[in-house]
Amino acid sequence: MSSSPTNASCRIGVITFPGSLDDVDAARAVRRAGAEPVVLWHADAELHGVDAVVVPGGFSYGDYLRAGAIAAHQPVVRAVVAAARRGTPVLGICNGFQILCEAGLLPGALVRNAGLHFVCRDQRLRVESATTAWTSRYSPGAEIVVPLKSMEGRYVAAASTLTELEGEGRIVLRYLGSSPNGAMHDIAGIASADGRVVGLMPHPEHAIDPLTGPSADGLDLFRAVVEAAGERYGPLSSTA
Amino acid sequence: MRNPEQPQPYRELGLADDEYARIQQILGRRPTDAELAMYSVMWSEHCSYKSSKVHLRYFGETTTEAMRRRMLAGIGDNAGVVEVGDGWAVTFKIESHNHPSYVEPYQGAATGVGGIVRDIMAMGARPIAVADSLRFGQATAPDTARVLPGAVAGIAGYGNCLGLPNIGGEVVFDPSYAGNPLVNALCVGAMRVSDLHLAHATGTGNKIVLFGSRTGRDGIGGVSVLASDSFSVHSGAHGGDHAATRRKLPSVQVGDPFTEKVLIECCLELFGAGLVVGIQDLGGAGLACATSELASAGDGGMRVDLDAVPLRAAGMTPAEILCSESQERMCAVVRPGDVDRFMAVCTRWDVTATVIGEVAGGERLVITRQGETVADVPPRTVAHEGPVYHRPVRRPSTQDTLQASTPERLQRPTTPEALRATVLRMVASPGLCSRAWVTDQYDRYVRGGTVLAQPHDAGMVRIDEATQRGIAVATDCNARYCALDPYLGTQLALAEAYRNVAVSGATPLAVTNCLNFGSPTDPGVMWQFEQAVRGLADGCAQLGIPVTGGNVSFYNQTGDVAILPTPVVGVLGVIDDVRRRIRTGLGGAGDELWLLGETRDEFGGSEWAHEVHGHLGGRPPAVDLAREQALGEVLAAASRDGLVSGAHDLSDGGLAQALVEACLVGGAGARVRLPAGFDPFVGLFAESSGRVLLSMPSEAVHRVRELCTDHGVPAARLGEVHAAPVLEIVDVGVFDLDELRAAWEGTLPALFGNS
Amino acid sequence: MPRVVVDVVPKPEILDPQGQAIVRALPRLGVHGVRDVRQGKHFELEVDDDVDAETLHRIAGELLANPVIEDWTVREL
Amino acid sequence: MPRVVVDVVPKPEILDPQGQAIVRALPRLGVHGVRDVRQGKHFELEVDDDVDAETLHRIAGELLANPVIEDWTVREL
Ligand SMILES: Nc1ncnc2c1ncn2[C@@H]1O[C@H](COP(=O)(O)OP(=O)(O)O)[C@@H](O)[C@H]1O
Numbered sequence A: 001m002s003s004s005p006t007n008a009s010c011r012i013g014v015i016t017f018p019g020s021l022d023d024v025d026a027a028r029a030v031r032r033a034g035a036e037p038v039v040l041w042h043a044d045a046e047l048h049g050v051d052a053v054v055v056p057g058g059f060s061y062g063d064y065l066r067a068g069a070i071a072a073h074q075p076v077v078r079a080v081v082a083a084a085r086r087g088t089p090v091l092g093i094c095n096g097f098q099i100l101c102e103a104g105l106l107p108g109a110l111v112r113n114a115g116l117h118f119v120c121r122d123q124r125l126r127v128e129s130a131t132t133a134w135t136s137r138y139s140p141g142a143e144i145v146v147p148l149k150s151m152e153g154r155y156v157a158a159a160s161t162l163t164e165l166e167g168e169g170r171i172v173l174r175y176l177g178s179s180p181n182g183a184m185h186d187i188a189g190i191a192s193a194d195g196r197v198v199g200l201m202p203h204p205e206h207a208i209d210p211l212t213g214p215s216a217d218g219l220d221l222f223r224a225v226v227e228a229a230g231e232r233y234g235p236l237s238s239t240a
Numbered sequence B: 001m002r003n004p005e006q007p008q009p010y011r012e013l014g015l016a017d018d019e020y021a022r023i024q025q026i027l028g029r030r031p032t033d034a035e036l037a038m039y040s041v042m043w044s045e046h047c048s049y050k051s052s053k054v055h056l057r058y059f060g061e062t063t064t065e066a067m068r069r070r071m072l073a074g075i076g077d078n079a080g081v082v083e084v085g086d087g088w089a090v091t092f093k094i095e096s097h098n099h100p101s102y103v104e105p106y107q108g109a110a111t112g113v114g115g116i117v118r119d120i121m122a123m124g125a126r127p128i129a130v131a132d133s134l135r136f137g138q139a140t141a142p143d144t145a146r147v148l149p150g151a152v153a154g155i156a157g158y159g160n161c162l163g164l165p166n167i168g169g170e171v172v173f174d175p176s177y178a179g180n181p182l183v184n185a186l187c188v189g190a191m192r193v194s195d196l197h198l199a200h201a202t203g204t205g206n207k208i209v210l211f212g213s214r215t216g217r218d219g220i221g222g223v224s225v226l227a228s229d230s231f232s233v234h235s236g237a238h239g240g241d242h243a244a245t246r247r248k249l250p251s252v253q254v255g256d257p258f259t260e261k262v263l264i265e266c267c268l269e270l271f272g273a274g275l276v277v278g279i280q281d282l283g284g285a286g287l288a289c290a291t292s293e294l295a296s297a298g299d300g301g302m303r304v305d306l307d308a309v310p311l312r313a314a315g316m317t318p319a320e321i322l323c324s325e326s327q328e329r330m331c332a333v334v335r336p337g338d339v340d341r342f343m344a345v346c347t348r349w350d351v352t353a354t355v356i357g358e359v360a361g362g363e364r365l366v367i368t369r370q371g372e373t374v375a376d377v378p379p380r381t382v383a384h385e386g387p388v389y390h391r392p393v394r395r396p397s398t399q400d401t402l403q404a405s406t407p408e409r410l411q412r413p414t415t416p417e418a419l420r421a422t423v424l425r426m427v428a429s430p431g432l433c434s435r436a437w438v439t440d441q442y443d444r445y446v447r448g449g450t451v452l453a454q455p456h457d458a459g460m461v462r463i464d465e466a467t468q469r470g471i472a473v474a475t476d477c478n479a480r481y482c483a484l485d486p487y488l489g490t491q492l493a494l495a496e497a498y499r500n501v502a503v504s505g506a507t508p509l510a511v512t513n514c515l516n517f518g519s520p521t522d523p524g525v526m527w528q529f530e531q532a533v534r535g536l537a538d539g540c541a542q543l544g545i546p547v548t549g550g551n552v553s554f555y556n557q558t559g560d561v562a563i564l565p566t567p568v569v570g571v572l573g574v575i576d577d578v579r580r581r582i583r584t585g586l587g588g589a590g591d592e593l594w595l596l597g598e599t600r601d602e603f604g605g606s607e608w609a610h611e612v613h614g615h616l617g618g619r620p621p622a623v624d625l626a627r628e629q630a631l632g633e634v635l636a637a638a639s640r641d642g643l644v645s646g647a648h649d650l651s652d653g654g655l656a657q658a659l660v661e662a663c664l665v666g667g668a669g670a671r672v673r674l675p676a677g678f679d680p681f682v683g684l685f686a687e688s689s690g691r692v693l694l695s696m697p698s699e700a701v702h703r704v705r706e707l708c709t710d711h712g713v714p715a716a717r718l719g720e721v722h723a724a725p726v727l728e729i730v731d732v733g734v735f736d737l738d739e740l741r742a743a744w745e746g747t748l749p750a751l752f753g754n755s
Numbered sequence C, D: 001m002p003r004v005v006v007d008v009v010p011k012p013e014i015l016d017p018q019g020q021a022i023v024r025a026l027p028r029l030g031v032h033g034v035r036d037v038r039q040g041k042h043f044e045l046e047v048d049d050d051v052d053a054e055t056l057h058r059i060a061g062e063l064l065a066n067p068v069i070e071d072w073t074v075r076e077l
């Protein structure tokens, strides 16, 4: 098991909605990154003072109506929106990304893949921005391989929004190779203006160990916030 | 029936005259509508196994005490359970949802997954993975373009939404499945040995709680209609005519995977809190089945009040409520003192739950509606003492002609050019091409424990992060072999599934099956069935692993033409450290390539004879289960000592197919010289069983050869892995991996659209 | 060019998980008094003038709707 | 009890692959002359009499449709 610097005092919340699926995997990734995962329940507008929040993948409420549409109205999301406005780092993965868009924390929307099928593949990505709270450990332009698994993965937004995102360097990840879902500008992930909130369709929590994923490229997203918290809480204690 | 003179529609419900007479004799009176409906659905082929029972007993008779050692539950329970070490138990089962998937491919396949997952939950386990074994008509047939994409999307839509990784299966095409597609879904679950739950209603006064979806008019009578003789007549009458089939089916069940996902989490919380005495899933025959089975597996007495059942539709009759196949429902037996806590857990998960009755003294299942008794029956007579048929069994006269038409006379490629062209044609054939178009629609990563999935020979998931213990599964069946010789064909299916598990480094432990056949009223079909059961049971006895459960699907035929006999075999294995798993792809450049096992001139039922000559005849390849076992031991040792860098079993398409897949999956080229002794065609395409392709670093070769010698497994050096993206087969030709990949991956997208 | 609308809804006896999910979600928006919701599909077609009603019904019944579980209506605008 | 229909369609500038797939499939059915198809959602609501138009528009705009990508209409039957 990869031993990594742990920061016992860094606590990262992982939300569970009815229908969340990759919440256990996000919690595992948080633990691997050296932080303590804290379970956040959809019905409580309470974040228990966590240092950062992960909105995990899955099919919250079955993705009925629209992916993320019903989850976006849950009490916990209101709390997340408020915390984000105070600068708390928030990571939305897949369904989590869809929820953050539906909740208005991130611009644009995610719609049915252009190919109309669910797509599960090991996806090559380029890290376009290494300045966000979650991507600071990557070097700009780095290429990583992370699983993508989604039905509503095609990022769309108004032309003005896209210009803004491109102009402000808020496109965090882009698909490489043939487009998996027809996303505008090959967008796989974007950030909020302050770079604290990041949403991405691929699943970094499934790329933390080559045994169970295509790579360990995803772990650095989680390490980034643990490190940042470490700077706040003082030096990291290195334990297995 | 208000008017006691009026004749009852028992025939329309699929009951034969003598069955109806027996019901009256059991009750000592004319049955009520509700009772008639209950008996008819529970005595249908699908629920009562009336035609297969006498044959299935053979599984029990051939299971020795030694084979039972690890078995905690077996045939007769919702699903088999085996102990896999460290206090872990694993449960797995395959079930068919064939006809519904023909009528409405998306919903039929989706609810097929939902049903098998509830079976696994009913054992007290957490479902951890699914696999799907699929068969369709000719790949190019228009109706296949309707059924395949729909069924695949349904399995994806339901399984992905449940958060269960899909780790394996099959896709097979054959004209005999046109109008009779086979959708067999497998689910694996894991639990602590101590958490095993069995379905029984004990303890007078204990409450019966129905929880999950509301009950509506879904698939009413579906089960009996699907499997009753009355249906075969109809499907015979107008074969592929959907409209007619639909009229026969009152309605199609629609799945609600979100509700099922919540139901899973809710059940596990209930199990964990110790709030469940007994549990039963609601599948075919709905409440009629769940209540009668719970009661007869317990003390026998039960009272149920249908007024308490939450309904979705207005004006449902007692019979409809009892036989409704509304999905995503479970039934639990709960101590009176625990009911409030039980309800609290359900509320937390927003799951509808209601007390609908209680375990009662006496031996009768009494069901009331609006104060009136609508059913009063001895539950065992409904659930277990259904009719037992000894259907006529006769080896068809055509069997000899079939076996006499051997593949020897078929024109074989001889020149290198012709061989090279044949390799490319076979790789691109619907039977052998990449399944990625299908499997890329399935989430194989969710739960974070998937160590192997498609395109590897077996699926493997970790069940314990602390110890790295894991399990592996594979399903297989070559129905052409079974047509040529159902006994040997079924043993070949067992051998391949066993081998697929073994090449992953896991040790095979247990077997499940899904026996898909034509009409049991056809003595020839019953002969195939009997032979298949005996072949599988005898084979398992020889391998020393038990059949822990299974499923029978009859009436898969159009007119009097049955599908190829298709006994799908699933094998479960355990590996104590998943980090030692063996992958299907070739290892690194410089590694040596070896072929284990013996190659013979065997082409009966082969993919080559089928694809190139449309020929089916002769005899299937020879089976040597002792050899399979020896191979398994070699591979287990190789995995334990980390000797090999890759292993791929040889099956359909022979060595050529295995080499191409190993190169493409591993992303490495190879240089190969075919073993001396026979012509290259046989070396490339023969489908002799008991063979494995290995890649290993040269340092390991000596040890592996020792292992092979010790276990009496022949081993021949084929060549080596090299960096160049090229597969060179000496005296045959050179293939660019890009060329091979284009051929292998291009076929299904071309047929079913680019996704 | 004529515009045609085809609305497809799940048959009454068929379970509609999506509609049910919406009904349960509304109170959290502070919306009350919505008793039931059925979710279906809405198609807007642009067709040549020579496409007749019978063809439109074929399109609806064979492609846009799944007659096994759905009903549909065709409206010419 | 009043019945209300809400139709939701993707905004014109948003690519609608489902609609396109239907357009491509029609010739195979022997149907010609269908120039364009847009696929949206169709909702049928049963509401209490006291649910006013403004609430209905809230339901449509805040839950049933996503204004970023979709337009919607509300019809009381
Ligand atoms: N319907 C399916 N669902 C999931 N996986 C499948 C399906 N069909 C094939 N696969 C996977 O694709 C790979 C190749 O299948 P197949 O050629 O049948 O394997 P084998 O010949 O070794 O049994 C295997 O990993 C198998 O599990």
Ligand SMILES: [Mg+2]
Binding pocket: B457, B500, B648, B649, B650, B651
């Ligand atoms: Mg194999």
